[in-house]
Amino acid sequence: MDSLTHLALGAAVGVAFMGRRVAPWKAALWGAACNTLPDLDVFIDHGDAVRNMVLHRGHSHSLFWLTLLAPLLALGAQRLMGGSFRRWWLTTWLALVTHPLLDLMTVYGTRLLLPFDDRPHAIGSVFIIDPLVTLPLLAGLAVALLRRRPQALRWNAAGLALAVAYVGWSALAQQQVRDAAIAAAHAQGLAPQRVLVTPAPLTTLLWRVVLVQDGHYHEGFKSLLDDDAPMAFERFDRGAELSPLLMPVEAAQEVRAFSQGFYKLARAGDELLITDLRMGQEPFYAFTFAVARRDADGQVRPQAPVQLSARVDAARGLAWLLPRMLGRPLPPPR
Structure with missing residues (x-):
């Protein structure tokens, strides 16, 4: 806290x-x-x-x-x-x-x-x-x-x-949202291996749900004031094809373990990135690290980790958060 x-x-x-x-x-x-x-x-x-x-x-x-x-x-x-x-x-x-x-x-x-x-x-x-x-x-x-x-x-x-x-x-509200999210996921043909349910900033009325399934993850939001409509999830690529490249990189393995499997991999130019999906929301995350660089010859070389944080604009975030918290089905800021 x-x-x-x-x-x-x-x-x-x-x-x-x-x-x-x-x-x-x-x-x-x-x-x-x-x-x-x-x-x-x-x-x-x-x-x-x-x-x-x-x-x-x-x-x-x-x-x-x-x-x-x-x-x-x-x-x-x-x-x-x-x-x-x-x-x-x-x-x-x-x-x-x-x-x-x-x-x-x-x-x-x-x-x-x-x-x-x-x-x-x-x-x-x-x-x-x-x-x-x-x-x-x-x-x-x-x-x-x-x-x-x-x-x-x-x-x-x-x-x-x-x-x-x-x-x-x-904790009781979290469990209620988790049950609703799993039911909605199964109804939509999803079979997540991991389910994360965390509150949105400043409230426990609105919750963020992350479902990890194979090489993708799905993100959705559930307000306790929502109507009976099923949760909607957006699908994102998890960067699974980069996993073999980062396997020898110690910093990447530390983030994988610490995030309890809720991470994604990405490439930005020659740099390879790993993001903890638990803290933030797509595409704004507090903990993204550049942990390796891929040379022109294709060799992956670990580098000193550099933190690359991204935060949603406060005005845009609040303009979405307050009505969404009250049950209005608005898409999150991107």
Whole structure:
């Protein structure tokens, strides 16, 4: 999730579990700092653009390592601000581990089971920025910090509960859309090997569906406010003919594994590209990499990966997103 949401979540957890045992602003500040801590791994340079992508949300997001770190940080908090060490331990641990657990709900991929399991896990039912996660946290926290009455803490707890309930509901909505998408695909004669269902930006009313089948993938959109008309899918080439050329390229294999099979290959001049299909929508993707070059003699030579991101124009995107979210069957911006 975005940095603001992590700050708000950590602060809300800090206030909820420290209560009035210390000044609420101290608990909020500590919780916000702990919930932000795992994302400091973005400052680590792993050597190239692909490795920086696939190794983000790695050891710093591990539930095991964060659990070991919690008592050490809690000891520092107790010495700085007083209060019970056990209470600080619980608060610190919750502020730390709720970071990767919330990240798990996005589609990116979080290695939260390291060092026992190196696979990136992702549910993908919440977009990386979603106001309905962030705003309840901020509203409840604001009341708890600005009003000195003990009852004000209930607002913080209510905001935290609403955010958690919304995230839980997003997983149920995702499953509903997944069932509808698979039924529509089968009705249209498609037999996808992989199905991806992720929310559109800023909402869980509109969902993007990607079906991977052999050398192609299909993209469609489903709003929870759509009528009973079956989903429509557009078909795109996946670049399967380039797969043998990129087989020896390590960066391409890393993206293939990290994307859990949701990728496409393409050629741009002499360069060979690989795109993670999970983050973005056709033809705008956050993670496209030029990973190799094909010489005049036909030899494929790996190169230092270069990230080539593309984003839809904000005005065009919003002009499509809002009515499509409300159930109008508009084609996506291309």
